[in-house]
Amino acid sequence: MSTQTVPAPRPAGTENDAPLLHASGVVMRFGGLTAVNNVDLTVNKGEIVGLIGPNGAGKTTFFNCLTGLYVPTEGTVRYQGTVLPPKPHLVTSAGIARTFQNIRLFANMTVLENVLVGRHTRTKEGLFSAILRGPGYKKAEAESRDKAMELLEFIGLDHKAEHLARNLPYGEQRKLEIARAMASEPGLLLLDEPTAGMNPQETRAAEELVFAIRDKGIAILVIEHDMRFIFNLCDRTAVLVQGQKIVEGDKETVQNDERVITAYLGAPLEGATETAASTEADQ
Numbered sequence: 001m002s003t004q005t006v007p008a009p010r011p012a013g014t015e016n017d018a019p020l021l022h023a024s025g026v027v028m029r030f031g032g033l034t035a036v037n038n039v040d041l042t043v044n045k046g047e048i049v050g051l052i053g054p055n056g057a058g059k060t061t062f063f064n065c066l067t068g069l070y071v072p073t074e075g076t077v078r079y080q081g082t083v084l085p086p087k088p089h090l091v092t093s094a095g096i097a098r099t100f101q102n103i104r105l106f107a108n109m110t111v112l113e114n115v116l117v118g119r120h121t122r123t124k125e126g127l128f129s130a131i132l133r134g135p136g137y138k139k140a141e142a143e144s145r146d147k148a149m150e151l152l153e154f155i156g157l158d159h160k161a162e163h164l165a166r167n168l169p170y171g172e173q174r175k176l177e178i179a180r181a182m183a184s185e186p187g188l189l190l191l192d193e194p195t196a197g198m199n200p201q202e203t204r205a206a207e208e209l210v211f212a213i214r215d216k217g218i219a220i221l222v223i224e225h226d227m228r229f230i231f232n233l234c235d236r237t238a239v240l241v242q243g244q245k246i247v248e249g250d251k252e253t254v255q256n257d258e259r260v261i262t263a264y265l266g267a268p269l270e271g272a273t274e275t276a277a278s279t280e281a282d283q
């Protein structure tokens with residue numbers, strides 16, 4: 001992986017002290033089900049923030065609200081102080097990129113082509129120019145290829161640039177998804193279970209990759225079930241349970257919070273603790 005330092009990708013608004021991401025009062029209802037219930041969350045420049053919670057807690061739904069896939073029933077999402085329109089391509093242009101829980105690569109395209117697809121929000125050449133393949137288009141295309149190759153080098157896949165995405169091992173497909181998201185030059189990257197299905201070695205490598213991305217000036221919001229990954233990486237972690245944020249803080253705050261322990265272990269039945277204690281005393 002290249003350790004070269006690249007300036008933060010989105011200098012616009014750097015004088016602004018507003019958080020990079022500021023979600024406030026986000027509610028998402030599906031009929032009678034409130035999947036996300038009045039959630040506030042901020043991510044500041046340079047931060048890695050974790051979002052955890054049991055299955056069905058609303059984590060992916062919240063990501064979908066942040067990235068314009070869903071229009072929240074209530075609430076606002078601001079990026080660098082500006083309210084984001086709930087349209088995925090506009091959110092990407094504004095500076096937020098994401099990966100998905102289930103890999104969404106173009107299986108029959110090459111590794112390089114997959115990254116090039118991710119650059120489309122950053123290329124200015126229009127359809128007319130593309131059809132004519134004029135000098136402007138050729139220059140933009142060459143620049144895009146160079147940037148895409150830099151990204152592949154960064155994630156360690158440059159030697160496989162011409163391989164078909166579907167032929168990559170699983171862990172490398174996940175890395176390629178991250179490279180494709182980074183191709184849009186985001187200021188904030190949202191990762192939805194980046195280590196799902198990875199072996200422990202791949203998971204540790206993914207941790208290094210996330211730190212390296214942060215060191216490039218990209219803030220990260222990550223959903224994960226692997227607690228070791230979360231607590232190794234995150235400056236702050238928010239916990240969602242049944243759509244509500246119940247706790248947010250550093251590793252110790254989250255790990256020691258009774259509500260988090262209960263949410264993960266399951267609430268004891270009423271009187272169960274007492275019964276267990278008296279059973280032990282009886283023995």
Ligand SMILES: Nc1ncnc2c1ncn2[C@@H]1O[C@H](COP(=O)(O)OP(=O)(O)OP(=O)(O)O)[C@@H](O)[C@H]1O
Nearest residue numbers: 030033035053054055056057058059060061062101
């Ligand atoms: N499009 C939808 N229509 C109806 N209900 C939905 C929709 N998307 C999600 N839900 C429901 O919203 C709730 C939250 O789901 P979500 O996938 O956001 O949880 P999650 O925390 O990401 O879970 P997991 O960790 O298992 O991925 C669930 O009850 C789910 O069934």
